[in-house]
Amino acid sequence: MVPTVDAQTMEAVAIVVHPEVAIDDDNLTLDQLRSIFLAERQHWGDRSRITLLVRAAMAPERDLILTEIYGMSEDRYRQYWIGKMFRSEVASGPKIVFSTDMLRDLVTVIPGSIGFVPVSEVGPDLKVIRIDGMLPGDEGYPLN
């Protein structure tokens, strides 16, 4: 069962990357974003490794990502990453982050990192990525 997200209480989620990650127009399509979060794509355009930062279970924004990006339940998500490691398709799973503060800090210091935070937690030091040309709050933004 894919986790349900309470649309009334869940705020939009912003995709943030390390400040030196170069992405054309700071924009990814939803499929490109999905390929990164699924570790089908593990390198940025300059061949640097992508480091995926994911909030620990119970964070509402994690539920939103599991619903909209992965389309998986929490159990299936864990099985997915164990399977990826078992198949030698990845060297490790996502880095688990235990708070929004911690994620905000890590995404600014780990080269090649990408993560997600509630839009109200985005600070001026974070580089926010558009999805299909849209920012959090825009009509049609997939992580609203």
Add this chain to the structure above:
Amino acid sequence: MRGSWLGILVAALSPAVGLAGQAPDDPRIRALGFGDFNYLVTDLDGKEGFRIGQMVGHVIADIDERFTFFGEVSLTAKDDKYSIEVERASVRYDFADEFKISAGRFHTPVGYWNTAFHHGSWLQTSVARPEMIKFGSRFIPTHFVGLLAEGGFPTSPLGLGYSVGIGNGRAANIARAGDAGDVNDRPAWVARVRLRPISIVGLEVGATFYSDRLLAPDLSKANERIYALHVALDRDAPEILAEYAHVTHDPVTGSGDLPGSDGYYIQFGYRLPAAYRSVKPYVRVEQVVVQSGDDVFFPLALNYDGVVVGVRYDPGVFLALRVEYRYEQFEGMAKTNSLYAQASFVLTGS
């Protein structure tokens, strides 16, 4: 920057977070463990009772930012001992998503199941693998020693990916990989292409070609070619896995093309919704058909028909309980009924 140093300190001390974008000072080792415990009731003589299945340890170590070591060792219960096997040991260099190259011992990239689940019994829905790629399979060479290039094109709409390998192929015992060298005068090679569209998570469609020269039971040399297709929708509701392989063996000096042998399976599973989501019933139909003109497989009595019906129950994230009924016919034997009960688990750590 709020709480920055505290966050970084916690990150540095936490096993869950490392500065993975940077080369570590020492190799970071992550580990997975798989195991299973079984009870079997069957018409087959001498097979009933409790049995410990395979215990498998899998490690991954970052040697540096682009070199990674993958290793896997299994312990398998035998009648009078445990056998220890190095299932996989390889070093990989990642140039980019499109090109990674490895050297070592791998799961042969033929079809889907052999690389997707193999010794990771907890990962698969059923108790055991299909007959065509079972433990010690002689129909499909399950392990491969040599070089493997692989990659994917994640920006392509269909998620095109490939694996191309060259290696020793089968050993003199065709159930084994040539760990200590090639037993004949021609290397084996394998090429697999697959599509994994990002818009349908879990879907993979692929085709494989494998070529080797091997020794037939009469010690004559034969050229082996395997043509395989697979379609996998590897998800919970529904799960659909299907593979087909056509294997030919032509004498190196002889009459040319001979009839090939075939193996296939189709498995369907469906995790129940809502309050019953821990339960996943499944069914599998499978067959191996060896032609009498196949001088390599025919003496090995590999013909097989089987129907498998079971239920997987997940009481927790890392434990699976299964009850499975099998109705099978092995070559030269009467039809048999078997009932398996299994607990399988995965351990994770870093």
